[in-house]
Amino acid sequence: MTASSRFLALAPGLVLLLLASCGGGGSQSDAVGADTLATDTTPKETELIGLGGQFFSIPSPAQAAIAIKEAGLNYQQGVTAPLDKGDARTTRMAQATMLGVYGADMSYVTVHKDVKRVLTTLEAIEKLSAKLELGNAFDRSLMERFKGNMGNEDSLLRLSGIAFRSADQYLKTNEAEDVSSWVLAGGWVESMHLMLADPASAQNQKMVARIGEQKRTLDALINLVGQSNTDGQADALLAGLRELGTSLQHLKTAYVYEPSVTDAAKKTTYINGRTTVDASAEQIADIAAKVATIRNLILA
Amino acid sequence: MNRILIALSFLALGLGSQAQTLCQPIATRCEQHITASYIPDGQFYRALLQGEEMAEFNLTLFGGTTYRVAACSGDSDGILLFNVFDQERNLLFSNRDNHNAPYWDLVVASTLDVIVEAQLDPSKAGSGCAVMLIGFKR
Numbered sequence: 001m002t003a004s005s006r007f008l009a010l011a012p013g014l015v016l017l018l019l020a021s022c023g024g025g026g027s028q029s030d031a032v033g034a035d036t037l038a039t040d041t042t043p044k045e046t047e048l049i050g051l052g053g054q055f056f057s058i059p060s061p062a063q064a065a066i067a068i069k070e071a072g073l074n075y076q077q078g079v080t081a082p083l084d085k086g087d088a089r090t091t092r093m094a095q096a097t098m099l100g101v102y103g104a105d106m107s108y109v110t111v112h113k114d115v116k117r118v119l120t121t122l123e124a125i126e127k128l129s130a131k132l133e134l135g136n137a138f139d140r141s142l143m144e145r146f147k148g149n150m151g152n153e154d155s156l157l158r159l160s161g162i163a164f165r166s167a168d169q170y171l172k173t174n175e176a177e178d179v180s181s182w183v184l185a186g187g188w189v190e191s192m193h194l195m196l197a198d199p200a201s202a203q204n205q206k207m208v209a210r211i212g213e214q215k216r217t218l219d220a221l222i223n224l225v226g227q228s229n230t231d232g233q234a235d236a237l238l239a240g241l242r243e244l245g246t247s248l249q250h251l252k253t254a255y256v257y258e259p260s261v262t263d264a265a266k267k268t269t270y271i272n273g274r275t276t277v278d279a280s281a282e283q284i285a286d287i288a289a290k291v292a293t294i295r296n297l298i299l300a
Numbered sequence: 301m302n303r304i305l306i307a308l309s310f311l312a313l314g315l316g317s318q319a320q321t322l323c324q325p326i327a328t329r330c331e332q333h334i335t336a337s338y339i340p341d342g343q344f345y346r347a348l349l350q351g352e353e354m355a356e357f358n359l360t361l362f363g364g365t366t367y368r369v370a371a372c373s374g375d376s377d378g379i380l381l382f383n384v385f386d387q388e389r390n391l392l393f394s395n396r397d398n399h400n401a402p403y404w405d406l407v408v409a410s411t412l413d414v415i416v417e418a419q420l421d422p423s424k425a426g427s428g429c430a431v432m433l434i435g436f437k438r
Contacts, residue, residue: 054355054356054357054358055345055347055355055356055357055358055432056357056358057341057343057345057357057358057359057360057434058343059341059360059362060339060340060341060342060436061342062339062342063362063365063436066438067362070364070438103342154339154437157339158336158338158339158340160342161339161340161341161342161435162340164340164342164343165340165341165342165343165344165433168342168343168344169327169344172344172346173323173324184343187342209411210362210411213360213362213411214360216358216360216413217360220358220360255386255387255388255412257386257388257390259390260392260393262393262397262398264398266405267398267401267403267404267405268366268404268405268406268407269384269392269393269404269405269406269407270407270409271361271386271392271393271406271407271408271409271412272409272410273386273390273392273409273410273412274409274410275363275410275411275412
Protein backbone atom coordinates (compact mmCIF):
# COMPACT_ATOMS: atom_id res chain seq x y z
CA MET A 1 0.00 0.00 0.00
CA THR A 2 1.26 3.45 -0.78
CA ALA A 3 1.94 6.05 1.85
CA SER A 4 -0.49 8.49 0.29
CA SER A 5 -3.27 5.95 -0.08
CA ARG A 6 -2.66 4.74 3.47
CA PHE A 7 -2.86 8.34 4.66
CA LEU A 8 -6.07 9.08 2.81
CA ALA A 9 -7.66 5.78 3.64
CA LEU A 10 -6.82 5.87 7.30
CA ALA A 11 -7.96 9.43 7.83
CA PRO A 12 -11.60 8.71 8.72
CA GLY A 13 -10.58 5.89 11.06
CA LEU A 14 -7.92 8.08 12.64
CA VAL A 15 -10.48 10.80 13.24
CA LEU A 16 -12.86 8.34 14.89
CA LEU A 17 -10.08 6.89 16.99
CA LEU A 18 -9.02 10.33 18.17
CA LEU A 19 -12.61 11.26 18.94
CA ALA A 20 -13.09 8.09 20.92
CA SER A 21 -9.88 8.70 22.83
CA CYS A 22 -11.00 12.23 23.75
CA GLY A 23 -13.15 10.81 26.51
CA GLY A 24 -16.05 13.21 26.55
CA GLY A 25 -18.10 11.29 29.07
CA GLY A 26 -17.27 7.97 27.52
CA SER A 27 -17.57 4.84 29.60
CA GLN A 28 -15.45 1.72 29.76
CA SER A 29 -17.53 0.23 26.99
CA ASP A 30 -16.73 3.23 24.83
CA ALA A 31 -13.07 2.34 25.15
CA VAL A 32 -13.85 -1.08 23.73
CA GLY A 33 -15.70 0.72 20.98
CA ALA A 34 -12.61 2.75 20.28
CA ASP A 35 -10.66 -0.44 19.64
CA THR A 36 -13.36 -1.59 17.26
CA LEU A 37 -13.25 1.67 15.38
CA ALA A 38 -9.50 1.48 15.04
CA THR A 39 -9.76 -2.03 13.63
CA ASP A 40 -12.38 -0.78 11.21
CA THR A 41 -9.72 1.10 9.29
CA THR A 42 -8.66 -2.12 7.57
CA PRO A 43 -11.67 -2.39 5.26
CA LYS A 44 -11.43 1.35 4.64
CA GLU A 45 -7.92 0.76 3.33
CA THR A 46 -9.18 -1.87 0.93
CA GLU A 47 -11.83 0.55 -0.30
CA LEU A 48 -9.18 2.82 -1.69
CA ILE A 49 -6.41 0.50 -2.77
CA GLY A 50 -8.12 -2.81 -3.39
CA LEU A 51 -7.56 -6.12 -1.67
CA GLY A 52 -3.82 -6.36 -1.09
CA GLY A 53 -3.31 -3.89 -3.93
CA GLN A 54 -5.54 -6.00 -6.17
CA PHE A 55 -8.59 -4.84 -8.10
CA PHE A 56 -11.23 -7.07 -9.57
CA SER A 57 -13.18 -6.40 -12.72
CA ILE A 58 -16.59 -7.91 -13.32
CA PRO A 59 -17.51 -8.22 -17.01
CA SER A 60 -20.17 -5.86 -18.25
CA PRO A 61 -23.67 -7.42 -18.40
CA ALA A 62 -23.79 -6.04 -21.94
CA GLN A 63 -21.21 -8.66 -22.93
CA ALA A 64 -23.45 -11.45 -21.67
CA ALA A 65 -26.45 -10.00 -23.52
CA ILE A 66 -24.45 -9.80 -26.74
CA ALA A 67 -23.18 -13.36 -26.24
CA ILE A 68 -26.76 -14.64 -25.83
CA LYS A 69 -27.81 -13.01 -29.07
CA GLU A 70 -24.71 -14.08 -30.99
CA ALA A 71 -25.18 -17.68 -29.79
CA GLY A 72 -28.52 -17.63 -31.58
CA LEU A 73 -30.69 -18.14 -28.49
CA ASN A 74 -34.22 -16.81 -28.62
CA TYR A 75 -35.33 -13.64 -26.84
CA GLN A 76 -37.60 -14.51 -23.93
CA GLN A 77 -39.56 -11.56 -22.66
CA GLY A 78 -40.62 -13.23 -19.41
CA VAL A 79 -37.17 -14.02 -18.05
CA THR A 80 -36.29 -10.51 -16.91
CA ALA A 81 -37.06 -9.41 -13.36
CA PRO A 82 -40.46 -7.87 -12.56
CA LEU A 83 -40.12 -4.10 -12.67
CA ASP A 84 -42.19 -3.51 -9.54
CA LYS A 85 -39.64 -5.34 -7.39
CA GLY A 86 -37.53 -2.21 -7.02
CA ASP A 87 -40.28 -0.25 -5.28
CA ALA A 88 -40.37 -2.53 -2.26
CA ARG A 89 -36.61 -2.45 -1.63
CA THR A 90 -35.84 -0.70 1.65
CA THR A 91 -32.23 -1.60 2.46
CA ARG A 92 -29.31 -0.28 0.46
CA MET A 93 -28.14 -3.79 -0.26
CA ALA A 94 -31.53 -4.83 -1.64
CA GLN A 95 -31.71 -1.65 -3.73
CA ALA A 96 -28.15 -2.02 -5.04
CA THR A 97 -28.44 -5.68 -6.04
CA MET A 98 -31.77 -4.95 -7.74
CA LEU A 99 -30.15 -2.03 -9.60
CA GLY A 100 -27.55 -4.47 -10.90
CA VAL A 101 -30.29 -6.91 -11.92
CA TYR A 102 -32.16 -4.21 -13.85
CA GLY A 103 -28.90 -3.08 -15.46
CA ALA A 104 -28.32 -6.58 -16.82
CA ASP A 105 -31.95 -6.82 -17.92
CA MET A 106 -31.66 -3.50 -19.71
CA SER A 107 -28.68 -4.77 -21.71
CA TYR A 108 -30.66 -7.92 -22.57
CA VAL A 109 -33.77 -6.06 -23.78
CA THR A 110 -31.62 -3.46 -25.56
CA VAL A 111 -29.69 -6.05 -27.54
CA HIS A 112 -32.98 -7.68 -28.49
CA LYS A 113 -34.50 -4.32 -29.49
CA ASP A 114 -37.46 -4.49 -27.10
CA VAL A 115 -37.86 -0.70 -27.12
CA LYS A 116 -40.82 -0.52 -24.74
CA ARG A 117 -39.10 -2.67 -22.16
CA VAL A 118 -35.89 -0.63 -22.46
CA LEU A 119 -37.74 2.51 -21.40
CA THR A 120 -39.69 0.89 -18.57
CA THR A 121 -36.53 -0.78 -17.27
CA LEU A 122 -34.69 2.53 -17.42
CA GLU A 123 -37.51 4.12 -15.39
CA ALA A 124 -37.13 1.41 -12.75
CA ILE A 125 -33.37 2.03 -12.71
CA GLU A 126 -33.90 5.76 -12.34
CA LYS A 127 -36.15 5.22 -9.30
CA LEU A 128 -33.64 2.90 -7.63
CA SER A 129 -30.70 5.19 -8.33
CA ALA A 130 -32.64 8.03 -6.70
CA LYS A 131 -33.20 5.86 -3.62
CA LEU A 132 -29.48 5.06 -3.57
CA GLU A 133 -28.62 8.74 -4.14
CA LEU A 134 -26.29 7.99 -7.03
CA GLY A 135 -25.90 11.60 -8.05
CA ASN A 136 -26.81 12.36 -11.64
CA ALA A 137 -25.79 9.01 -13.13
CA PHE A 138 -29.34 8.05 -14.11
CA ASP A 139 -31.26 11.25 -14.45
CA ARG A 140 -33.93 12.58 -16.80
CA SER A 141 -31.33 13.75 -19.32
CA LEU A 142 -30.12 10.15 -19.67
CA MET A 143 -33.71 9.09 -20.36
CA GLU A 144 -33.91 11.72 -23.10
CA ARG A 145 -30.61 10.58 -24.61
CA PHE A 146 -31.90 7.01 -24.58
CA LYS A 147 -35.04 8.06 -26.39
CA GLY A 148 -32.94 9.88 -28.95
CA ASN A 149 -30.87 6.76 -29.68
CA MET A 150 -33.58 4.11 -29.72
CA GLY A 151 -32.63 2.85 -33.18
CA ASN A 152 -28.99 2.25 -32.28
CA GLU A 153 -28.40 -0.53 -29.77
CA ASP A 154 -24.63 0.10 -29.53
CA SER A 155 -25.33 3.73 -28.58
CA LEU A 156 -27.80 2.56 -25.94
CA LEU A 157 -25.29 0.07 -24.51
CA ARG A 158 -22.67 2.81 -24.48
CA LEU A 159 -24.98 5.26 -22.69
CA SER A 160 -25.82 2.57 -20.16
CA GLY A 161 -22.12 1.76 -19.65
CA ILE A 162 -21.29 5.44 -19.13
CA ALA A 163 -24.14 5.80 -16.61
CA PHE A 164 -23.11 2.72 -14.61
CA ARG A 165 -19.44 3.82 -14.67
CA SER A 166 -20.48 7.24 -13.42
CA ALA A 167 -22.49 5.62 -10.61
CA ASP A 168 -19.53 3.37 -9.74
CA GLN A 169 -17.18 6.35 -9.62
CA TYR A 170 -19.64 8.24 -7.43
CA LEU A 171 -19.93 5.30 -5.02
CA LYS A 172 -16.17 4.72 -4.81
CA THR A 173 -15.48 8.43 -4.36
CA ASN A 174 -17.96 8.43 -1.49
CA GLU A 175 -16.47 5.32 0.13
CA ALA A 176 -19.49 3.17 -0.68
CA GLU A 177 -17.50 0.23 -2.09
CA ASP A 178 -20.00 -2.16 -0.54
CA VAL A 179 -22.85 -0.68 -2.58
CA SER A 180 -20.67 -0.78 -5.69
CA SER A 181 -19.96 -4.49 -5.14
CA TRP A 182 -23.67 -5.26 -4.60
CA VAL A 183 -24.59 -3.56 -7.89
CA LEU A 184 -21.96 -5.67 -9.65
CA ALA A 185 -23.17 -8.83 -7.90
CA GLY A 186 -26.79 -8.23 -8.92
CA GLY A 187 -25.72 -7.59 -12.50
CA TRP A 188 -23.53 -10.67 -12.72
CA VAL A 189 -26.11 -13.02 -11.18
CA GLU A 190 -28.80 -11.71 -13.54
CA SER A 191 -26.45 -12.11 -16.52
CA MET A 192 -25.86 -15.74 -15.52
CA HIS A 193 -29.62 -16.21 -15.16
CA LEU A 194 -30.23 -14.78 -18.64
CA MET A 195 -27.53 -16.97 -20.17
CA LEU A 196 -29.06 -20.04 -18.56
CA ALA A 197 -32.73 -19.14 -18.98
CA ASP A 198 -33.11 -20.81 -22.35
CA PRO A 199 -32.95 -24.63 -21.96
CA ALA A 200 -31.14 -24.65 -25.30
CA SER A 201 -28.12 -23.06 -23.56
CA ALA A 202 -26.99 -26.44 -22.24
CA GLN A 203 -26.68 -27.72 -25.81
CA ASN A 204 -25.13 -24.54 -27.19
CA GLN A 205 -21.34 -24.87 -27.09
CA LYS A 206 -20.78 -21.09 -27.20
CA MET A 207 -23.00 -20.56 -24.17
CA VAL A 208 -21.56 -23.53 -22.28
CA ALA A 209 -18.09 -22.08 -22.84
CA ARG A 210 -19.19 -18.59 -21.76
CA ILE A 211 -20.74 -19.97 -18.58
CA GLY A 212 -17.61 -21.98 -17.78
CA GLU A 213 -15.43 -18.95 -18.42
CA GLN A 214 -17.00 -17.21 -15.40
CA LYS A 215 -14.87 -19.08 -12.83
CA ARG A 216 -12.36 -16.31 -12.28
CA THR A 217 -15.07 -13.65 -12.40
CA LEU A 218 -16.96 -15.41 -9.64
CA ASP A 219 -13.79 -15.56 -7.53
CA ALA A 220 -13.36 -11.83 -8.14
CA LEU A 221 -16.96 -11.14 -7.18
CA ILE A 222 -16.65 -13.13 -3.95
CA ASN A 223 -13.54 -11.10 -3.12
CA LEU A 224 -15.26 -7.82 -3.92
CA VAL A 225 -18.40 -8.53 -1.91
CA GLY A 226 -16.46 -10.18 0.90
CA GLN A 227 -13.94 -7.40 1.45
CA SER A 228 -16.65 -4.84 2.20
CA ASN A 229 -18.95 -7.18 4.14
CA THR A 230 -17.97 -5.84 7.54
CA ASP A 231 -21.45 -6.03 9.04
CA GLY A 232 -22.50 -9.43 7.70
CA GLN A 233 -25.26 -8.01 5.51
CA ALA A 234 -24.00 -9.96 2.51
CA ASP A 235 -23.48 -13.28 4.33
CA ALA A 236 -26.35 -15.07 2.56
CA LEU A 237 -25.32 -13.69 -0.83
CA LEU A 238 -21.71 -14.74 -0.24
CA ALA A 239 -22.79 -18.22 0.85
CA GLY A 240 -24.77 -18.61 -2.37
CA LEU A 241 -21.88 -17.34 -4.50
CA ARG A 242 -19.42 -19.68 -2.78
CA GLU A 243 -21.78 -22.62 -3.30
CA LEU A 244 -21.97 -21.73 -6.98
CA GLY A 245 -18.18 -21.46 -7.00
CA THR A 246 -17.83 -25.11 -6.03
CA SER A 247 -19.86 -26.09 -9.10
CA LEU A 248 -17.82 -23.89 -11.43
CA GLN A 249 -14.58 -25.27 -9.99
CA HIS A 250 -15.60 -28.75 -11.14
CA LEU A 251 -15.69 -27.70 -14.78
CA LYS A 252 -12.69 -28.79 -16.79
CA THR A 253 -10.84 -25.84 -18.34
CA ALA A 254 -7.53 -25.69 -20.16
CA TYR A 255 -5.42 -22.75 -21.28
CA VAL A 256 -2.71 -22.84 -23.93
CA TYR A 257 -0.40 -19.84 -24.25
CA GLU A 258 0.54 -18.53 -27.65
CA PRO A 259 2.60 -15.38 -28.17
CA SER A 260 0.65 -12.21 -28.76
CA VAL A 261 1.33 -10.01 -31.77
CA THR A 262 1.47 -6.21 -31.52
CA ASP A 263 0.77 -3.77 -34.32
CA ALA A 264 2.18 -0.54 -32.88
CA ALA A 265 0.84 1.63 -35.71
CA LYS A 266 -2.70 0.53 -34.89
CA LYS A 267 -2.08 0.59 -31.13
CA THR A 268 -3.37 -2.95 -31.09
CA THR A 269 -2.20 -6.27 -29.68
CA TYR A 270 -3.66 -9.55 -30.87
CA ILE A 271 -3.88 -12.03 -28.01
CA ASN A 272 -3.72 -15.56 -29.31
CA GLY A 273 -3.81 -17.78 -26.20
CA ARG A 274 -6.65 -20.30 -26.17
CA THR A 275 -8.96 -21.48 -23.41
CA THR A 276 -11.27 -24.47 -23.64
CA VAL A 277 -14.12 -25.37 -21.29
CA ASP A 278 -15.74 -28.75 -20.94
CA ALA A 279 -19.08 -29.01 -19.13
CA SER A 280 -21.77 -31.68 -19.17
CA ALA A 281 -25.50 -30.96 -19.35
CA GLU A 282 -25.77 -32.11 -15.72
CA GLN A 283 -23.10 -29.64 -14.63
CA ILE A 284 -24.87 -26.80 -16.46
CA ALA A 285 -28.16 -27.80 -14.80
CA ASP A 286 -26.46 -27.75 -11.40
CA ILE A 287 -25.06 -24.28 -12.10
CA ALA A 288 -28.47 -23.08 -13.28
CA ALA A 289 -30.11 -24.30 -10.07
CA LYS A 290 -27.56 -22.50 -7.91
CA VAL A 291 -27.87 -19.29 -9.93
CA ALA A 292 -31.66 -19.52 -9.50
CA THR A 293 -31.24 -19.84 -5.73
CA ILE A 294 -29.09 -16.70 -5.55
CA ARG A 295 -31.42 -14.79 -7.87
CA ASN A 296 -34.42 -15.77 -5.75
CA LEU A 297 -32.57 -14.42 -2.72
CA ILE A 298 -32.04 -11.10 -4.49
CA LEU A 299 -35.63 -10.86 -5.76
CA ALA A 300 -37.27 -12.02 -2.52
CA MET B 301 -14.34 18.49 22.52
CA ASN B 302 -16.71 20.15 20.06
CA ARG B 303 -13.88 22.18 18.55
CA ILE B 304 -11.78 19.03 18.14
CA LEU B 305 -14.77 17.33 16.57
CA ILE B 306 -15.27 20.11 14.06
CA ALA B 307 -11.56 20.40 13.28
CA LEU B 308 -11.14 16.67 12.75
CA SER B 309 -14.29 16.46 10.65
CA PHE B 310 -12.90 19.16 8.39
CA LEU B 311 -9.60 17.25 8.26
CA ALA B 312 -11.40 14.06 7.20
CA LEU B 313 -13.52 15.88 4.65
CA GLY B 314 -10.46 17.70 3.36
CA LEU B 315 -8.54 14.46 2.84
CA GLY B 316 -11.52 12.84 1.13
CA SER B 317 -11.95 15.76 -1.18
CA GLN B 318 -8.18 15.78 -1.78
CA ALA B 319 -8.45 12.24 -3.17
CA GLN B 320 -11.42 13.30 -5.26
CA THR B 321 -9.64 16.42 -6.46
CA LEU B 322 -6.62 14.33 -7.40
CA CYS B 323 -8.50 11.58 -9.28
CA GLN B 324 -11.43 13.43 -10.89
CA PRO B 325 -9.54 15.37 -13.60
CA ILE B 326 -7.52 12.25 -14.41
CA ALA B 327 -10.73 10.24 -14.78
CA THR B 328 -12.24 12.91 -17.01
CA ARG B 329 -9.18 12.90 -19.26
CA CYS B 330 -9.01 9.10 -19.31
CA GLU B 331 -12.68 8.82 -20.38
CA GLN B 332 -11.73 10.56 -23.64
CA HIS B 333 -9.69 7.48 -24.60
CA ILE B 334 -12.76 5.22 -24.43
CA THR B 335 -14.06 6.64 -27.69
CA ALA B 336 -17.57 6.38 -29.14
CA SER B 337 -17.02 3.00 -30.76
CA TYR B 338 -16.40 1.34 -27.38
CA ILE B 339 -18.93 0.37 -24.72
CA PRO B 340 -17.64 1.21 -21.22
CA ASP B 341 -17.61 -1.79 -18.86
CA GLY B 342 -19.47 0.27 -16.25
CA GLN B 343 -16.70 0.28 -13.67
CA PHE B 344 -14.23 2.84 -12.37
CA TYR B 345 -10.84 1.70 -11.11
CA ARG B 346 -8.48 3.95 -9.17
CA ALA B 347 -5.47 3.53 -6.93
CA LEU B 348 -3.23 5.96 -5.14
CA LEU B 349 0.36 5.01 -5.96
CA GLN B 350 3.73 6.12 -4.73
CA GLY B 351 7.22 5.38 -6.04
CA GLU B 352 7.48 1.95 -7.62
CA GLU B 353 4.37 0.56 -5.97
CA MET B 354 2.03 -1.31 -8.23
CA ALA B 355 -1.71 -1.81 -8.56
CA GLU B 356 -2.91 -5.13 -9.93
CA PHE B 357 -6.15 -5.42 -11.88
CA ASN B 358 -7.68 -8.85 -12.50
CA LEU B 359 -9.80 -9.18 -15.62
CA THR B 360 -11.43 -11.84 -17.74
CA LEU B 361 -11.26 -10.96 -21.44
CA PHE B 362 -13.83 -12.78 -23.55
CA GLY B 363 -13.04 -14.24 -26.95
CA GLY B 364 -14.27 -12.46 -30.05
CA THR B 365 -14.04 -9.07 -28.37
CA THR B 366 -11.77 -6.05 -28.77
CA TYR B 367 -11.00 -4.32 -25.48
CA ARG B 368 -9.65 -0.84 -25.03
CA VAL B 369 -7.63 -0.34 -21.86
CA ALA B 370 -6.98 3.27 -20.85
CA ALA B 371 -4.52 3.97 -18.04
CA CYS B 372 -3.93 7.50 -16.82
CA SER B 373 -2.26 9.46 -14.07
CA GLY B 374 -0.95 12.96 -13.44
CA ASP B 375 -1.80 15.90 -15.62
CA SER B 376 -0.84 14.47 -19.00
CA ASP B 377 -0.78 11.19 -20.91
CA GLY B 378 2.10 8.74 -20.64
CA ILE B 379 2.69 8.85 -16.89
CA LEU B 380 1.25 5.43 -16.07
CA LEU B 381 3.01 2.26 -17.17
CA PHE B 382 0.95 -0.89 -17.60
CA ASN B 383 1.74 -4.50 -18.41
CA VAL B 384 -0.76 -7.20 -19.37
CA PHE B 385 0.05 -10.77 -18.30
CA ASP B 386 -1.85 -14.01 -18.82
CA GLN B 387 -2.59 -16.37 -15.95
CA GLU B 388 0.81 -18.04 -16.43
CA ARG B 389 2.53 -14.65 -16.16
CA ASN B 390 3.45 -14.54 -19.83
CA LEU B 391 3.78 -10.89 -20.85
CA LEU B 392 1.20 -10.12 -23.52
CA PHE B 393 1.67 -6.38 -23.79
CA SER B 394 3.60 -3.53 -22.21
CA ASN B 395 2.95 0.13 -22.96
CA ARG B 396 6.55 0.84 -21.87
CA ASP B 397 7.58 -0.66 -25.23
CA ASN B 398 5.16 1.68 -26.99
CA HIS B 399 6.06 5.16 -25.75
CA ASN B 400 3.96 4.82 -22.59
CA ALA B 401 0.78 4.87 -24.69
CA PRO B 402 -2.18 5.93 -22.50
CA TYR B 403 -4.50 3.43 -24.16
CA TRP B 404 -4.19 0.24 -26.15
CA ASP B 405 -6.53 -2.17 -27.91
CA LEU B 406 -6.45 -5.88 -27.11
CA VAL B 407 -8.03 -8.13 -29.73
CA VAL B 408 -8.93 -11.35 -27.95
CA ALA B 409 -9.30 -14.52 -29.98
CA SER B 410 -10.26 -16.83 -27.10
CA THR B 411 -11.31 -16.04 -23.55
CA LEU B 412 -8.51 -15.70 -21.02
CA ASP B 413 -7.88 -14.36 -17.56
CA VAL B 414 -5.33 -11.58 -17.43
CA ILE B 415 -3.61 -9.40 -14.88
CA VAL B 416 -2.92 -5.76 -15.64
CA GLU B 417 -0.16 -4.29 -13.52
CA ALA B 418 0.03 -0.51 -13.36
CA GLN B 419 2.70 1.70 -11.87
CA LEU B 420 3.88 5.27 -12.23
CA ASP B 421 6.76 5.98 -14.59
CA PRO B 422 9.40 6.94 -12.00
CA SER B 423 10.99 9.38 -14.43
CA LYS B 424 7.72 11.32 -14.63
CA ALA B 425 5.95 11.10 -11.26
CA GLY B 426 6.75 10.11 -7.70
CA SER B 427 3.17 9.67 -6.55
CA GLY B 428 -0.35 10.13 -7.83
CA CYS B 429 -3.77 8.78 -8.58
CA ALA B 430 -3.84 5.97 -11.15
CA VAL B 431 -7.08 5.54 -13.09
CA MET B 432 -7.86 2.62 -15.35
CA LEU B 433 -10.92 2.42 -17.61
CA ILE B 434 -12.03 -0.39 -19.89
CA GLY B 435 -14.28 -0.41 -22.91
CA PHE B 436 -15.08 -3.08 -25.46
CA LYS B 437 -16.55 -3.59 -28.88
CA ARG B 438 -17.73 -6.61 -30.80
